[in-house]
Amino acid sequence: MSGRPAAEHKSVKINVNTTIWDNGAKETFELTTFGRYYKKNGSAFLQYEEVMEEGTVKSIVKISKDETLILRSGAINMRLVFEANKKHPGRYETPFGTLGITTRTTSLAHRLFEQAGTLTISYDLHMQGSLAGKYQLEIKFEEEQK
Template sequence: MCLLSGTAVEHKPIKIKVTTTIWDGDQKETFELTTFGRYYEKSGSTYLQYEEVMEEGNVKSIVKVSKDETLILRSGAITMRMVFEMNKKHLGRYETPFGTMGISTRTKRLAHSFGAHNGAIDILYELHMQGALAGTYHLEISYEEENK
């Protein structure tokens, strides 16, 4: 149990699998990450938190899912903010030790399902970096509660 803004919030330990598939023209690449994190609900939104170790260093990620949009925040070795809302374009940023790039997303599919002990988020979007199409991305995040 954690106290946030005066409200008790129950954090559940979870195992998370993040699969990213990128299409850039005829090229297709898939990346998978399995890690551990936390699930909690606050103010009508669902949150997933996890950390990953990258070449550049550790990166903490927070995925916030509300009724009509999903927000992904990353901090640490890489700082990123991306918003996904069906059929809408949102500006964001991607910061690395080498500099900051402007990014934008246009969401083609946004779905999520949350159960008592597991859930999934499915996002299909176009990513533009510095105004140019970087590819079509399919982000799948699934999780299951860790056995106590």
């Protein structure tokens, strides 16, 4: 056991806004949910669940100084890495097999405070080598008022 105190988890309200541009068409998806926010080993973490047609998906967003990682598990299994002006391989597991995906991050910004924060990522998503769309992901959270 280490002598470090356990990370303090805060209950937060989370708003996830995703905008996708694909062949001139624009789609926007919005999710409002509740989850937890905490800091550990110099990184900030957001955890939340999303109920979809396929089932429940657990998401973990790890925000570090220069990189953000999004892990999704459950009905969908996905691993995405974002780092400004860099390409990163990822994976998207479906019941029919695993697809190779790549993110090319065009911008990555975050502002984190003790009770609230914003994460904005713009990226190109390539699936099996072809551009699947240009994405903008904005995640805002604030501590739940009790």
